[in-house]
Amino acid sequence: MSRLFPHTPYAEDQTLSRTILTTHVLHRAIPTGAAVGLAIYPVSLFARSAFRKYKAAPATTTASLTATQNISNAVAGTMANKPSSPSSSPSWPSSLSTTPPPTTTTTTTAALSRPTLLQTTGRSALITTLFLAIYLPLYHMRTAQEIEWQDRAWRLLENKSQVRVDEWSLAGMGLGVGAFIVGQRRSVPARPLATTNAAWTRAFVRGAGAAGLGSLAACAGYCVWTYGVRRQPAMEVEVAKMPVMEQIMEAPASVAAEIVAKPVALVPRAGQD
Secondary structure, three states: OHHHOOOOOOHHHOOOHHHHHHHHHHHHHHHHHHHHHHHHHHHHHHHHHHHHHHHHHHHHHHHHHHHHHHHHHHHHHHHHOOOOOOOOOOOOOHHHOOOOOOOOOOOOHHHHOOOOHHHHHHHHHHHHHHHHHHHHHHHHOOOOOHHHHHHHHHHHHHOHHHHHHHHHHHHHHHHHHHHHHHHHHHHOOOOOOOOOHHHHHHHHHHHHHHHHHHHHHHHHHHHHHHHHHOOOOOOOOOHHHOOHHHHHHHOOHHHHHHHHHOOOOOOOOOOOO
């Protein structure tokens, strides 16, 4: 995604700085929220299981007491209506009828339904994205000047490792959403993905979860490929394209010593005297 934006040689000339920085932050919010949801998912399962057991215990006790009371009433009614002569037919109480009494369900299926991994990660990804969409312009960068936006955006585009992470993450999002759509079609082949507003909402949340998990898996795959298979150093600094002071600040100590030892040729920018 970062390759789609223009990248100028100097930070003060960077265009679309606010768009670049906002897009990057919201892009990173999706896998971050998915990671949080992935950690919350086991806790959510345990909490719902404990709540289900807590709510089912009083209901089971009440049902047992009601059944015992019905049996006692039936036996008492049978003894009271016992015939005086063997020829007369007994009159059985209505409580011993073979037709079961109607039952009422106080808890709905949706309340006790098990949360899926896509639902948990999707909610977390959407909440994280909404939070950062409000936090970035209204708090973190509220008092920032235009040059600060330009400097941050320029550094994002200049960092080649960050650009590759964004590309892998975006590809993982696409694969995750595609796998979700294919899975939905195969599970319900004769129906569309959603038919009601509630179904569309659930599909959207699960799709966000699939995008977040796909992006998270892609970022993990990039780290394994870059630092495990290729064994590329974690700090990749292109000192040739950076000003001398930034080279000294950003480069490792050994490289900075070499930069300081070299003679510096001051080359003015085009258009400057």
